[in-house]
Amino acid sequence: MQPLRLDAVNPFTGKIFTLDDRNLKLVNGIGMYLEPSDPDFVPYPGQFLPAPTQKTKKHTMPKSDFMPTDDHGKASLFVLFRDNVGQHLTTLGIAANDADIVQQAADATRFRAIVDFCGNMQNAAQGWTAEKNYERDGGDSAPAGQTVPELPAGFPVAVPAGIVRRFRDLVKRLKAIKNYTPPIGQALGIEGTVQAGPDLAIIQAIIALSIIGNAVLISWGWQGFSAFLDMLELQVDRGDGKGFVFLTYDTTPNYTDTTPLPATPTKWKYRAIYRVGDAQVGQWSNTVEITVGG
Numbered sequence: 001m002q003p004l005r006l007d008a009v010n011p012f013t014g015k016i017f018t019l020d021d022r023n024l025k026l027v028n029g030i031g032m033y034l035e036p037s038d039p040d041f042v043p044y045p046g047q048f049l050p051a052p053t054q055k056t057k058k059h060t061m062p063k064s065d066f067m068p069t070d071d072h073g074k075a076s077l078f079v080l081f082r083d084n085v086g087q088h089l090t091t092l093g094i095a096a097n098d099a100d101i102v103q104q105a106a107d108a109t110r111f112r113a114i115v116d117f118c119g120n121m122q123n124a125a126q127g128w129t130a131e132k133n134y135e136r137d138g139g140d141s142a143p144a145g146q147t148v149p150e151l152p153a154g155f156p157v158a159v160p161a162g163i164v165r166r167f168r169d170l171v172k173r174l175k176a177i178k179n180y181t182p183p184i185g186q187a188l189g190i191e192g193t194v195q196a197g198p199d200l201a202i203i204q205a206i207i208a209l210s211i212i213g214n215a216v217l218i219s220w221g222w223q224g225f226s227a228f229l230d231m232l233e234l235q236v237d238r239g240d241g242k243g244f245v246f247l248t249y250d251t252t253p254n255y256t257d258t259t260p261l262p263a264t265p266t267k268w269k270y271r272a273i274y275r276v277g278d279a280q281v282g283q284w285s286n287t288v289e290i291t292v293g294g
Helices: 071-092 099-137 163-175 182-188
Strands: 024-027 030-033 208-212 215-219 231-237 245-250 255-257 266-276 279-281 288-292
Touching: 071 099, 071 163, 071 182, 099 163, 163 182, 208 288, 215 266, 231 255, 245 255
Parallel strands: none
Antiparallel strands: 024 030, 208 215, 215 255, 231 245, 231 266, 266 279, 266 288
16 A cells, blocks of 8 residues: 555556545545555456465574673673684685774773773772771671772773674674675674574464554554564454454554444454464464444
8 A cells, every 4th residue: 555646647557546546545534545465456457466475484593682781791702703703714805904803802802801800890899898887887707808909910902982883893794794604603602592483383463453543453563573474364353244354464563454434333353363474373363342433
């Protein structure tokens, strides 16, 4: 479905749209025109529409972010990369004196030193806090003598801010190289772990309904599993005795049912189920209903 503009030319006939065109719809006060992929599209005279096909996503197992969430983990990753990238540079076609590689080595050395020194400072702070409390309140035994950590000799010089950003940019550069392989990434610590997919036997879609203008908005989402699912199948029962009938296959969360509302108040019911390829997977959603018309 596409927005309709003044004096728009119908791309399927080459002529300006006319008001009696059955493919024109008013959605939330906005003029729209249907496309052949829309379920209610009416072919124009002489127009041949091939049988609709369902585009199946190529499923690849998603991976978690390779970047640790804590500073000790980040420091260890940077050092691992620094100490191992050299043996892969020839394969990747990168010179040993490449500016990004040289900067990463400096970043890794500096960040590791800072993280370790911060740990020493925190330990010292805890010791001094214990000393303060003992001198204030007394106790069975005095804390061990307190010291103030000093920067060790040869402490690495400061580097420009943005160590994590630079590292991510470097990783992105490496992964775009033709000769890059996941085993190289694993050796460098830049391949995340494979995430487990949903149980396709029990996953259940969740939908919610609301009235937007003169249409029903069906809200839904992937529940974090978009990489493992292809689409959502929606069915509707409009209270006309036909029971649940097919409404649409939707590949993008949230769908607007533009079917004209009845003149008298009526309960419409909806349900949904996920699909992978040509098959339904999991369980039907709970049936939800909404009163429309009147």
